C-alpha cells in the first residue's frame with residue numbers, strides 16, 4: 001500500500017499567534033457582519049496591554065484570548081445582537097461561559113479559557129456577575145475594554161471621526177466597567193491618529209504578528225488532532241442532532257486506515273480530516289443547517305457551499321496543509337458529479353476516497369432525527385449502488401462492508417463518547433443560572 005500523499009506528519013513549527021489567528025478567521029465566517037471583530041479587538045487589546053505596561057507573556061495571552069474571545073457565540077443571530085448592543089445583557093455573559101468551556105479542551109492555550117470567561121465582567125470583584133465576589137482577571141478586563149471600543153466604532157464612518165464619542169463613552173465607565181489603569185492607557189493611545197488608522201488597517205495579520213512577540217509552538221500530530229477536535233465542536237455542538245457527526249467520521253476514517261495497513265500517524269491524520277470535513281458549515285446560516293422540514297432549492301445550493309468553506313478555512317492553517325483536500329473533497333464523486341469542485345477520479349487520491357466513504361458510512365449508520373440507524377443490508381445496498389455508479393471507491397467500500405461490525409462498533413463507541421462530552425458541556429451550561437435565563441441559547445442544545 002503506498003503511503004498517503006507520500007507525506008509524514010513529523011512536527012510543524014508554528015506559533016501561538018498563527019493558530020489563534022486561523023481560529024479567528026474561522027469564527028469570522030459565522031457572520032460576515034462581525035467584520036474582522038476578533039482581529040480588531042486583538043489589535044486594540046495588544047496595544048492597550050503594551051501601553052499599560054503588561055509583560056510580553058501577559059500581552060501575548062491577552063492577544064490570543066482576544067482573537068477568539070467570542071468563540072462561544074454559537075448562534076449567528078447572537079453576533080448581530082452583540083455587535084449592536086451598547087449595554088451588557090445576559091447573553092453576553094452566557095457566551096463567555098460557553099466559550100471558556102469550549103476552549104478548555106485545547107491544552108495548547110491553558111490560560112485562554114479563564115480570560116474568555118470574564119471578558120464581559122466589569123472591573124471590581126463584587127460586580128462580577130458570573131461569580132459574585134471573585135476578582136475578575138485584569139487581563140480579561142483589557143479584552144473587555146478593547147471589545148467595547150470596537151463595538152462602538154461604526155464601520156461606515158472613519159474611526160478618527162468617532163474618536164471623541166468613543167473616548168467619552170469609555171471614560172464614562174472609568175472605574176465602573178473598566179480598570180482605571182486601562183482607561184488611562186486607552187486615553188494615551190487615543191491621542192495618536194495612527195492608533196485609529198491601525199484599527200482600520202485590513203492587514204491585521206502583519207500588524208499583530210510583527211508588533212508583538214509570540215511563542216513558538218511545535219505541533220505534533222496529537223496537538224493537531226486536539227486543535228481539529230476543538231474546531232469540530234464549534235460546529236457540531238451547536239445542535240444535538242449533529243453533536244457527534246464529525247467524531248463518527250473521524251473514527252471511521254482512522255479505522256479504514258488501520259484496515260489498509262497505513263501507519264498510526266497516517267491514521268491520525270485521516271482522523272484530523274474527519275473532524276474537520278464539515279467545519280465549513282460555520283459559513284452556513286443555522287436557519288438552514290437546523291431547519292425542520294424540507295429545504296428549498298436556494299437553501300440546498302447554499303448548504304452545498306460548506307465544503308468550499310471547509311477548504312478556505314483550512315487554507316489559513318499551515319498545520320492542516322496536507323489534509324485540506326481530504327477534508328474539503330468529501331462530497332466529490334469519482335465520476336465528477338460531486339460538489340462543489342467537480343473533481344474527477346484522477347484528482348481524488350486515497351485520502352479523499354477514504355473521507356467520502358467514511359462520511360457516507362457514518363451518515364447511514366448514525367441515528368438521525370428523522371430515522372434510526374440503518375441495518376447492514378440497507379447500508380450495503382446503498383453503498384453498492386454508489387460504487388456501481390462510480391461515485392464511491394469500490395475497494396474501500398468493500399473493505400468497510402466486509403468489516404461492517406468492527407467499523408460500525410468503532411463508530412458507535414466514538415460517537416457515544418462524543419455525545420457524553422456534549423452532554424457534559426450542555427450540563428455545565430444548563431446548571432449555570434445566567435445561561436438558563438438566556439433561553440434562546442439553551443433551546444438550541446436540545
Ligand SMILES: [Fe+2]
Pocket residue numbers: 069070082092095119120147
Ligand atoms: Fe463577547
Ligand SMILES: [Fe+2]
Pocket residue numbers: 037041069070147
Ligand atoms: Fe466581542
Ligand SMILES: [Fe+2]
Pocket residue numbers: 277278306307330331
Ligand atoms: Fe459535508
